[in-house]
Amino acid sequence: MAEDLVNSFMTGPDENGRFGIFGGRFVSETLMPLILDLEAEYEKAKTDASFWAEMDDLWKHYVGRPSPLYFAPRLTEHLGGAKVYMKRDELNHTGAHKINNVLGQILLARRMGKERIIAETGAGQHGVATATVCAKFGLKCVVYMGAHDVERQAPNVFRMRLLGAEVVPVTSGRGTLKDAMNDALRDWVTNVRDTFYCIGTVAGPHPYPAMVRDFQSIIGKEVRWQLAEQEGEGRLPDTVIAAIGGGSNAMGLFYPFLDDPSVNIIGVEAGGKGVDDRMQHCASLTGGRPGVLHGNRTYLLQDDDGQILEGFSISAGLDYPGIGPEHSWLHDTGRAQYVSITDDEALAAFQLCCQLEGIIPALEPSHALAHVTKIAPGLPKDHIIVMNMCGRGDKDIFTVARHLGFDMGG
Amino acid sequence: MTRIDAKFAALKAEGRKAFVSYIMAGDPDFDSSLQLMKGLPAAGVDVIELGLPFTDPMADGPTIQLAGQRALEAGQTLDRTLAMARSFREGDDTTPIVMMGYYNPIYSRGVDRFLAEAKEAGIDGLIIVDLPPEEDTELCIPAQKAGLNFIRLATPTTDDRRLPKVLQNTSGFVYYVSITGITGAANAEAGDVGPEVARIKAQTDLPVIVGFGIKTPEAAEAIASVADGAVVGSAIVKLVEEGRPVPEILDFVAGLAAGAHRA
Numbered sequence: 001m002a003e004d005l006v007n008s009f010m011t012g013p014d015e016n017g018r019f020g021i022f023g024g025r026f027v028s029e030t031l032m033p034l035i036l037d038l039e040a041e042y043e044k045a046k047t048d049a050s051f052w053a054e055m056d057d058l059w060k061h062y063v064g065r066p067s068p069l070y071f072a073p074r075l076t077e078h079l080g081g082a083k084v085y086m087k088r089d090e091l092n093h094t095g096a097h098k099i100n101n102v103l104g105q106i107l108l109a110r111r112m113g114k115e116r117i118i119a120e121t122g123a124g125q126h127g128v129a130t131a132t133v134c135a136k137f138g139l140k141c142v143v144y145m146g147a148h149d150v151e152r153q154a155p156n157v158f159r160m161r162l163l164g165a166e167v168v169p170v171t172s173g174r175g176t177l178k179d180a181m182n183d184a185l186r187d188w189v190t191n192v193r194d195t196f197y198c199i200g201t202v203a204g205p206h207p208y209p210a211m212v213r214d215f216q217s218i219i220g221k222e223v224r225w226q227l228a229e230q231e232g233e234g235r236l237p238d239t240v241i242a243a244i245g246g247g248s249n250a251m252g253l254f255y256p257f258l259d260d261p262s263v264n265i266i267g268v269e270a271g272g273k274g275v276d277d278r279m280q281h282c283a284s285l286t287g288g289r290p291g292v293l294h295g296n297r298t299y300l301l302q303d304d305d306g307q308i309l310e311g312f313s314i315s316a317g318l319d320y321p322g323i324g325p326e327h328s329w330l331h332d333t334g335r336a337q338y339v340s341i342t343d344d345e346a347l348a349a350f351q352l353c354c355q356l357e358g359i360i361p362a363l364e365p366s367h368a369l370a371h372v373t374k375i376a377p378g379l380p381k382d383h384i385i386v387m388n389m390c391g392r393g394d395k396d397i398f399t400v401a402r403h404l405g406f407d408m409g410g
Numbered sequence: 411m412t413r414i415d416a417k418f419a420a421l422k423a424e425g426r427k428a429f430v431s432y433i434m435a436g437d438p439d440f441d442s443s444l445q446l447m448k449g450l451p452a453a454g455v456d457v458i459e460l461g462l463p464f465t466d467p468m469a470d471g472p473t474i475q476l477a478g479q480r481a482l483e484a485g486q487t488l489d490r491t492l493a494m495a496r497s498f499r500e501g502d503d504t505t506p507i508v509m510m511g512y513y514n515p516i517y518s519r520g521v522d523r524f525l526a527e528a529k530e531a532g533i534d535g536l537i538i539v540d541l542p543p544e545e546d547t548e549l550c551i552p553a554q555k556a557g558l559n560f561i562r563l564a565t566p567t568t569d570d571r572r573l574p575k576v577l578q579n580t581s582g583f584v585y586y587v588s589i590t591g592i593t594g595a596a597n598a599e600a601g602d603v604g605p606e607v608a609r610i611k612a613q614t615d616l617p618v619i620v621g622f623g624i625k626t627p628e629a630a631e632a633i634a635s636v637a638d639g640a641v642v643g644s645a646i647v648k649l650v651e652e653g654r655p656v657p658e659i660l661d662f663v664a665g666l667a668a669g670a671h672r673a
Contacts, residue, residue, distance in 0.1 A: 016544065026513060026540045028469045030565040030590055033572055172475055178466065185468045190591040192567055292514045292540065293466060305487045306518025308465045 009258035009335050012326065017206020017296075020332060022325035025205040027295045030189045039207040041112055046214070051107065058103050059218065062136070063093045065100075067219075069226035069386070074356040082239070082379035084372055086389040087223055087253065090362065096391035097219060097249045098129040098200060104215035106133045109196035116140045116195045120184040122149055122177035122245065123317030123364065124156025125391055126200030131165035141165040144184040147175035149316045156395050174310040177245070177320045181294055201246025202324030205295030209324050216252025223386055224256055231384065239264040239375075242388040243367040244338070245282065245318035247327045249390035258335060267327060268367045270318035271340035272311070282311035283340040284323040285331045298325040314343040314399065315363035317391070345370040347403055350393065362391030363399065413506040413534045414559050414582040417456055418617045418638070428583075428639025429454055429630065429670035430619055431663055432510065434461035434477035435494050436486025437650055443481075444494050446650075449660045451505045454667025457619075458498075459537065459641065462491055462511030469539045471594035473644040476651060488515050488524075492531040499532035508561060508582075510537040513549065521549055525556040535559035535582045543575045550579050559583075564610055564618075566590050573613055583617040584610055586637065591622065594644030598623035604636035627669030634673035642666050 012019040025035060045051040059065040068088040076084045089097040109117060117139050121127030127143040134141035143160055147169040150157050160167050173179035188197045202209045202216070220240075228235055240257055242250035244267045257263040272281035281287060284299040291300040293308055301309040301321035311321045330336035341349075346363055349370035353361045361369060368387045376385060393400070401408045411419075421428055431450055437443050450458055463478040463486050470478075495507050509528065516524045516538070528536075536553055543550075543562070550560040559582030567590060568576050577584065586607060588598035598620065607618050620633050621641030634640040645666075649659045 025542060025544045027542060028539050028565075029542050029563045029576065030469075030567050030587065032542045032544065033567045033569060172472075173465070182466055182468050186471070186592045189469060190595065192590050292512075292517050294468070295540075297517075300514075302514070302518065304518075306464075306515035307482060308514070 009330070010255065012329065013206060013210050019326045019329035021290070022298050022328040023206055023209055023296050025295065026292050026297065027205045028189060030192055034192055035205050037112065038108070041108055042207050042211050045108060045111065054107060055104060059100070063099055063103070064091060065218065066222045066226065067091050069223055069230065071230065072357050075353070078356055079373060079376040081381065082376040082383035082385045083381065084376060085227070085384065085386045087219060087386060089219060089249065089388060089390050090392035094125070094129045094132050095394065096125040096129065096362065097216060097252060098126040099132065100218055100252065101200070101212045101215040101248060102126070102129040102133045102198060104211070105196070105198045106137060106139070109198070110137065112196065114194060114196035116142070116191065117198050118142045118144065118184050118187050118195055119198045119200060120144045120177065120180040121200060122180070122319055123315065124149070124153040124160065124395060125317060127165070127167070128156050128159050128163070130198050131160040131163035134165065135163045142187065143167050144170050144180040144187070146177060146180045147171045149176055152399060153316055153395055176310065176316070178308065178310070185294070201248040202251045202326060203246045203294060203296055203298065203322060209296065209326055212248050213251040213255055213326060216248050217255040219249065219252035219388065220254065220256035223253065227384070227386065236260055236263055237386040238262070238383045239266060239385045241266045241268060241368045241371055241385060242390065243268045243318065243364045244323060244327065245270065245320045245364065246322070247324040249388050251324060251326060253388045254336060265336040266371065267336055267338045268371045269338060269340045270313035270315055270367060271342040272313045274342055275340050279309055280312040281340065282313045282318050282320060284321060285327065285338040286340050288321070290328065293322055296325045298322050298328045299331070314346065314403070315367065317362070317364045318367065339371055341367040341370040347400065349373055350400060359389065360393035361389055362393045363396045365390045412557065412559050412582065413504060414457065414508070417504070417506050418583060421456065427634040427670055427673045428456040428617065428619060429667040430457040430459060430621070430639055430641040431455045431646055431666070432459040432461060432641060432643030434463060434474065434481050434647055435491040436463060436481035436484055437477040437647070438480045439484040440486065440490055440494070442656060444497055445656050446659060447494060447498050448501060449656060450663060451502055453660045453664040454671060455505070455663060456639070457506045457508060459508045459510045459643065460491065460495065462488065462509055462515060464512040464515060467512060469592055471592040471644060473594040473647050473651065477647045488519055492527055495531040495533050506534040507532060508535040508537055509533050511539070513538050513540050516549065521552050525553055525558060529556055529558060533558065535561050537561045537563065537585060539563065543578065546579050554579065554581060561585055563587050566606065570609070573610065577614045580616065583619050583638070584614060585641070586610060586618055586620045588620050588622045588633070593622055596623050597625070598629065598633055600632040600636050603633060607637045627665045630666045630669035631673045634670040640670045
């Protein structure tokens with residue numbers, strides 16, 4: 001258990017930023033000194049009570065934390081098995097979990113005296129969160145977004161521009177999240193002296209995977225006390241489930257439960273059109289193998305020659321050929337289980353959630369919800385599942401309408 | 411002593427600066443890039459950097475990105491890049507070849523197997539952009555053991571405190587990146603580069619070669635005059651992109667080499 005550090009899953013990463021063989025600092029020399037500075041600054045902030053006091057204040061008054069832990073009665077009844085709870089991080093300011101992490105990184109950027117913030121974004125949620133916090137603190141913000149995503153997430157592009165951010169459409173590669181991250185890294189290496197790179201997920205070079213996880217783990221910490229409040233002292237979830245692109249909302253939910261062996265942990269990857277040889281999916285763990293990209297070693301979708309493949313998913317936020325290194329490690333150690341859900345299954349869960357609970361979920365957590373609908377019926381009624389409703393679906397209604405053959409005009 | 415060490419010893423004895431050129435293996439196709447490579451020594455190139463194409467070249471500007479895409483689309487693979495080196499070696503046993511690229515294609519092959527194959531193919535050194543000294547156990551140390559030079563990048567952000575770590579396991583030469591930025595971007599300024607090269611040379615006996623942002627014979631001369639040599643990549647690759655015939659590209663390279671050798 002938690003006291004027994006030898007057997008703890010919560011002590012990573014090591015001083016080289018490794019979770020087992022995963023993680024590390026695979027970046028060009030130009031960035032290395034800055035990454036070491038960032039690590040030192042984060043280590044200082046981690047034990048600085050004033051840093052966390054500022055975070056808590058912003059989480060409470062600006063983001064609206066704690067987000068509710070909601071028992072979903074009609075969905076539970078419909079599925080006829082386990083009790084389903086939803087962690088309502090879609091109710092956060094800006095509509096997703098992304099802002100939990102952005103606030104932490106922007107406070108660090110301010111401590112480091114950086115006045116220009118860059119970010120990559122897929123679905124646009126991380127970009128919107130970054131643009132939002134930059135507006136609040138009067139910082140210059142540049143967001144890299146794949147040209148394909150700019151098109152399919154138009155409302156978020158407009159939001160970012162309203163918030164004063166410059167949105168740069170990235171046309172290299174297939175124009176999705178991977179390519180946006182490449183261009184953000186190119187910007188960073190060019191403007192390294194005044195620029196802070198606010199990474200949106202638990203990937204990238206050390207210390208990003210650990211730092212983003214720490215900022216997001218507010219999700220799981222709240223679930224611990226909220227569930228105890230509703231189900232009785234000491235009651236832990238039996239299963240926690242979250243969707244995974246890079247994996248930040250999932251790490252945030254999972255991390256505080258890693259050393260509770262009774263808690264079953266399930267990550268849900270985007271299965272796109274199905275996890276098979278066509279490679280039209282984003283399931284790095286179930287369909288990839290270890291490699292090095294974007295500063296870390298992790299499971300990647302790649303060909304036999306080590307060239308990175310483009311992922312495929314209906315959800316722009318999951319459309320990434322890699323995954324955070326800590327997930328790769330949890331996968332290899334067997335502490336967490338990883339499954340995949342197809343576009344069609346996610347779309348069905350999306351509609352079910354709208355109809356039964358009056359909640360329009362984002363396509364990302366719809367993947368997690370789809371897996372809940374698969375397993376809940378076979379579980380006993382006293383089994384508690386907590387799924388992370390990590391984002392709301394307003395941004396996705398155009399995509400969903402198109403897939404359902406509904407003409408929105410325009 | 412590798413071909414790189416021998417080449418720099420010879421240049422030093424002659425009092426000449428080095429001209430290093432970069433081309434992307436397999437760009438725009440295998441045969442024409444091999445033809446270009448074979449013509450480089452006669453054009454005055456002292457060391458050849460052979461780019462290993464990668465889908466996600468994070469430290470490269472648009473010119474090298476597109477070159478890599480062209481090569482991959484034309485079917486270039488790690489095996490074919492090694493085959494290029496082998497074919498080059500049939501007619502030239504002295505010009506050093508440094509393979510330059512990113513780690514994943516090598517990691518995917520398996521480090522030990524890659525090193526054996528590279529050595530056998532006549533590769534002399536490696537520049538792997540995403541392997542800083544913090545990751546030396548991955549490839550740098552095994553490469554040195556296998557008899558290949560591992561050439562490190564030093565940059566404007568590598569301060570004096572960090573420089574010894576960067577120099578520690580480097581061999582062959584030190585590649586100073588003249589700008590904070592990506593390949594083919596801003597112009598390198600000899601006035602800025604000179605003091606930086608001196609700072610590095612105060613801590614190492616290895617030759618210091620400068621690259622990034624050098625596009626003309628005049629710039630090659632100016633930079634080479636404050637260092638042990640100059641590297642040109644994107645400006646050459648740009649001509650491949652424009653579809654220029656190999657002899658015309660080699661004329662351009664000869665002009666750059668003459669510039670560096672005037673220094």
